[in-house]
Amino acid sequence: xxxxxxxxxxxxxxxxxxxxxQSAGVRVLIERDGQVLLVKHTYRPDWHMPGGxxxxxxxxxxxxxxxxxxxxxxxxxxxTLLGVYSNFWNRRTDHVAVFICxxxxxxxxxxxxIAELRWFxxxxxxxxxxxxxxxxxxxxxxxxxxxxxxx
Numbered sequence: 327x328x329x330x331x332x333x334x335x336x337x338x339x340x341x342x343x344x345x346x347x348q349s350a351g352v353r354v355l356i357e358r359d360g361q362v363l364l365v366k367h368t369y370r371p372d373w374h375m376p377g378g379x380x381x382x383x384x385x386x387x388x389x390x391x392x393x394x395x396x397x398x399x400x401x402x403x404x405x406t407l408l409g410v411y412s413n414f415w416n417r418r419t420d421h422v423a424v425f426i427c428x429x430x431x432x433x434x435x436x437x438x439x440i441a442e443l444r445w446f447x448x449x450x451x452x453x454x455x456x457x458x459x460x461x462x463x464x465x466x467x468x469x470x471x472x473x474x475x476x477x
């Protein structure tokens with residue numbers, strides 16, 4: 327991991343502990359031909375679905391489309407909502423909307439915060455998935471659509 331990015335991430339965590347912010351974010355479960363597209367960020371060691379925070383004045387769908395384009399160079403086709411999940415961590419309240427997309431164009435170009443992106447077969451996912459990503463992919467593989475719960 328890049329030490330500067332790691333320092334910035336740790337500084338943000340300290341700020342969140344003081345301010346106890348609320349945020350809305352998105353993740354996109356990008357699946358094609360039995361494979362999912364996952365990313366590793368420069369500041370976190372595990373695999374995640376592409377996504378991030380929604381900007382002011384932006385709908386959750388717009389945020390999902392923007393984040394997919396920025397993080398993996400994906401232009402999304404139709405998306406469906408898997409669910410909205412809550413995370414209460416480090417005195418922070420975070421709500422995450424997870425969208426599913428199976429029709430897209432991917433260039434693979436990505437921004438500075440992505441260290442690596444890779445397609446994985448749903449039957450052979452990496453062991454170092456983030457906990458939230460692991461739960462959502464397990465539900466998706468099992469055909470479950472709970473719609474809400476803990477991230």
